[in-house]
Amino acid sequence: MKRVAPLFVALVLSVLLALVAYRVSVHYATVPTADDQTPPRTAPADRPEPLPMGRTPIGPGPLPPEQARAADAIERARPIQAAVDQFYAREGTWPRNLAQLGLGYPDDHEGGPVAAISVHPFGEVAIAMKPHVARGGVIRLTPTVLPDGNLAWNCRASNYAAATKLPSCR
Incomplete structure (x- = not known):
């Protein structure tokens, strides 16, 4: 045996x-390494340029670097939020995914601290963070339909403490 x-x-x-x-x-x-000589990727015309670290439209004054990255991630999702707003106003239903909005795939929106941005059921915009920023970190922007038919957006973060310190995202 x-x-x-x-x-x-x-x-x-x-x-x-x-x-x-x-x-x-x-x-x-x-x-990324300090001696990385690859040229920086340029953002497509319809994607906003990344915010400089420490600057954010979300609140006054400079932010700590970790919170600035979280604010940058939320700002990168603004065009997708606007597309969900327009889709809901036009169709009266929620988009099922980015392709239905004509915005490609989730990893097409990678850049800065963001690994991918996707659309989930009921119009939720999920921002997945890169592992070196927050392993498993996700910022969720959830729409709520107001009585006048417009959408109000709520921000929640999981596995990403820096995002929960932003005044607009708990």
């Missing part, structure tokens, strides 16, 4: 090494 224990130990070790290699590759793939 063959011994199973050495094969099991070898399997467990190879899985652990694969997990460590994956973790290291994700870390180095998402964190």
Whole structure:
């Protein structure tokens, strides 16, 4: 009868090494280096330019860098919020996704601290943050229909403490 224990130990070790290699590759793939010579991506004409760190239209005065990144992420979602507003006013229903709005795919909106922006049921705009900014961090902009038919937007964040410190997002 063959011994199973050495094969099991070898399997467990190879899985652990694969997990460590994956973790290291994700870390180095998402964190830019100081000597990175790649040219910066230019924003399409319909996407707003990123806000300089420390400046935000959300409140007066400079913000700490972490909160400035959160404010930048919310500002990057403004065109998508406007598209949801227009879609709801025109159709009377919520868009199901970005493609229905003619805005491509979620990762098309990557830039700055944002990994992707997507539209969820009931018009919710979800902003996924890059792992080096907030691993698993998501800012959710949820519309509420007002009596006059317009939309009011509420901001909530999960796994992203800096966003919850903004006056407009709890």
